Amino acid sequence: MSTMMKAMRFVGDLDDDFYKDERQRDVWNEASAVGLQSVFWAVFVSSAILPGSPAEQGRGSRSRC
Template structure:
């Protein structure tokens, strides 16, 4: 077991005897999934509202909220991957829920950037926006990398399935 998996299992308290009962485990997993989704949507909605309600302070908080959202979501995906489940190959990303989540995320990000731009560009400070531009480039690069990786993993999974099927057919003929 990798250090990452061990740490995530410790954080999740997965060695508790509570998980020995299958029904309790299933109900708890469903409740945890609902709680995670509630956490995600609360962060996104708060991040979308804060720049407009609380101004510059709300914009900085929104950037922190978006960083927490990204970090927690990444940890969930990384743990699933470490346990042998790649969410990018096992589900379609072209779903209305994904589009809505991405839209709310972008509303929060652009709301924060617009509010911060109006505050700091009028004062002549451009360092924040240089950082934002670099971050946007890194984000786009990561997105492109993710799409390319998803396609590659899909092709590899398809090739492995075909190879397995071919082996089974060969065994049947012998």
């Protein structure tokens, strides 16, 4: 390891347990974001592919008065 990296590790104290917890939290947040985006895409794709309800399809443009 270079002298610069050793100095940065000493000054930043990157081996502290706080950073391990913080990294785990970041991984969890990213995984949650990916899961949520997957659900959104699934909803968008299914709403584009699936037809409307049969009651709405048979009505046409006439209104009942």
